[in-house]
Amino acid sequence: MNIDSIKNGMVIDHITAGKGMELYSLLKLDSLNCPIVIGKNVVSRKLGTKDIIKIDADIDLNTDILGYVDPDVTINIIKDGKIIEKKTVSLPEKLVNVIECKNPRCITSCEQELDQVFTLTDKENRVYRCLYCETKAKEQSH
Amino acid sequence: MRSLIDIKELSLKELDSLIDTALDIIENPQKYSEKCKGKKLATLFFEPSTRTRLSFEAAMYELGGNVLGFSEASSSSSAKGESVADTAKMISCYADIIAMRHPKEGAPLVASMNATIPVVNAGDGGHNHPTQTLADLLTIKRKKGRFNNLTIGLCGDLKFGRTVHSLIAAMSRYEGVKFVLISPEELRIPSYVKTDVLDKCGIEYVETKDLCGAMPELDILYMTRIQKERFFNEEDYLRLKDSYILDPQKLENAKKDLCIMHPLPRVNEISVKVDSDPRACYFEQALNGKYMRMALILMLLGIK
Numbered sequence: 001m002n003i004d005s006i007k008n009g010m011v012i013d014h015i016t017a018g019k020g021m022e023l024y025s026l027l028k029l030d031s032l033n034c035p036i037v038i039g040k041n042v043v044s045r046k047l048g049t050k051d052i053i054k055i056d057a058d059i060d061l062n063t064d065i066l067g068y069v070d071p072d073v074t075i076n077i078i079k080d081g082k083i084i085e086k087k088t089v090s091l092p093e094k095l096v097n098v099i100e101c102k103n104p105r106c107i108t109s110c111e112q113e114l115d116q117v118f119t120l121t122d123k124e125n126r127v128y129r130c131l132y133c134e135t136k137a138k139e140q141s142h
Numbered sequence: 143m144r145s146l147i148d149i150k151e152l153s154l155k156e157l158d159s160l161i162d163t164a165l166d167i168i169e170n171p172q173k174y175s176e177k178c179k180g181k182k183l184a185t186l187f188f189e190p191s192t193r194t195r196l197s198f199e200a201a202m203y204e205l206g207g208n209v210l211g212f213s214e215a216s217s218s219s220s221a222k223g224e225s226v227a228d229t230a231k232m233i234s235c236y237a238d239i240i241a242m243r244h245p246k247e248g249a250p251l252v253a254s255m256n257a258t259i260p261v262v263n264a265g266d267g268g269h270n271h272p273t274q275t276l277a278d279l280l281t282i283k284r285k286k287g288r289f290n291n292l293t294i295g296l297c298g299d300l301k302f303g304r305t306v307h308s309l310i311a312a313m314s315r316y317e318g319v320k321f322v323l324i325s326p327e328e329l330r331i332p333s334y335v336k337t338d339v340l341d342k343c344g345i346e347y348v349e350t351k352d353l354c355g356a357m358p359e360l361d362i363l364y365m366t367r368i369q370k371e372r373f374f375n376e377e378d379y380l381r382l383k384d385s386y387i388l389d390p391q392k393l394e395n396a397k398k399d400l401c402i403m404h405p406l407p408r409v410n411e412i413s414v415k416v417d418s419d420p421r422a423c424y425f426e427q428a429l430n431g432k433y434m435r436m437a438l439i440l441m442l443l444g445i446k
């Protein structure tokens with residue numbers, strides 16, 4: 001399958017090589033029934049190598065997750081076999097139920113119905129902290 | 143609805159106004175004795191802290207208000223499995239303001255997100271304890287008359303001591319403040335406090351193991367307890383603990399107007415022989431805590 005074979009859906013392009021699978025699981029793409037193709041270490045003029053994910057369905061993508069894991073990706077929206085929109089993502093100010101607080105003393109550790117909320121506290125260094133206990137989110141693998 | 147969960151939520155202007163109110167309460171207590179008539183403070187203490195609870199209760203009584211609540215989790219609904227959110231909603235029906243202590247970090251924030259009345263964080267685990275910092279600030283103001291141009295020594299457990307971290311955050315907002323961070327190697331200030339607070343605010347600081355050496359330049363000495371559990375072995379603890387016990391001898395080279403503070407309870411880190419020294423401010427600090435809690439209750443309830 002290449003881009004041409006997607007009728008209505010999207011291509012997440014320019015994913016940092018090696019991050020495709022992480023995005024696949026965080027975006028919960030395994031729960032979709034439509035065709036999905038993941039390209040790993042694809043040759044790219046811009047990046048050397050990159051990962052790419054093609055989704056053959058018009059889904060509601062959580063762009064916060066993309067921005068958190070890999071803010072340099074581009075999203076191509078495909079309709080009737082054509083790219084109708086190219087989108088970039090930005091570092092989200094807030095992450096809701098994307099990552100979990102690992103602090104055993106945090107209120108979220110004993111009240112599981114609470115949303116897991118992280119806020120961007122240092123944009124330059126991409127630091128996210130738990131809203132409740134201010135514990136730093138685990139470093140992203142770069 | 144305004145709450146106070148973290149000391150950083152208060153602007154400098156609000157802090158000044160709280161301090162002005164507290165100073166006015168000290169001068170004219172009778173003026174405030176009926177300000178909270180008919181109002182109820184709920185003290186929700188999911189872990190015991192008699193000292194903090196009594197301070198809140200005394201504050202509310204001196205404002206002419208009433209108090210209800212519980213002093214440990216086993217006598218509360220959480221023992222039956224009720225969530226903090228539900229407790230906060232339920233208490234909102236009975237009281238006008240909540241003071242909450244909880245062993246889990248962030249619990250008072252969850253309460254404030256669900257209550258329809260103001261919530262004051264009365265300590266959430268090792269995380270925040272803003273009213274302790276308010277007590278510290280009023281003490282500094284009353285003793286020094288200013289917040290700027292002060293050299294502040296923080297001594298003891300700087301790694302786990304939340305009161306120390308909050309005080310650094312609060313004092314780093316003023317001009318000309320310098321910190322001398324005095325601790326054993328094992329209990330040095332966490333690096334994030336240096337990068338996220340001190341460096342960010344451009345605050346001058348030095349780290350040292352030597353309390354006596356630091357003493358002569360200090361305007362304020364803030365002592366904290368070094369707990370045995372923080373050390374890997376008994377020998378290290380025994381070797382180090384005496385160097386961080388304040389006694390009259392160590393004060394020989396201190397300034398005449400040094401202000402000695404401690405969040406209390408004290409175990410042995412300040413010798414009782416220091417208590418009669420006019421520079422000892424720690425019991426006054428506890429009293430100041432009550433005045434600041436009174437000022438805070440008035441502010442959050444919107445009572446002038």
Ligand SMILES: [Zn+2]
Pocket residue numbers: 101102103106107108130131132133134135248
């Ligand atoms: Zn947390």
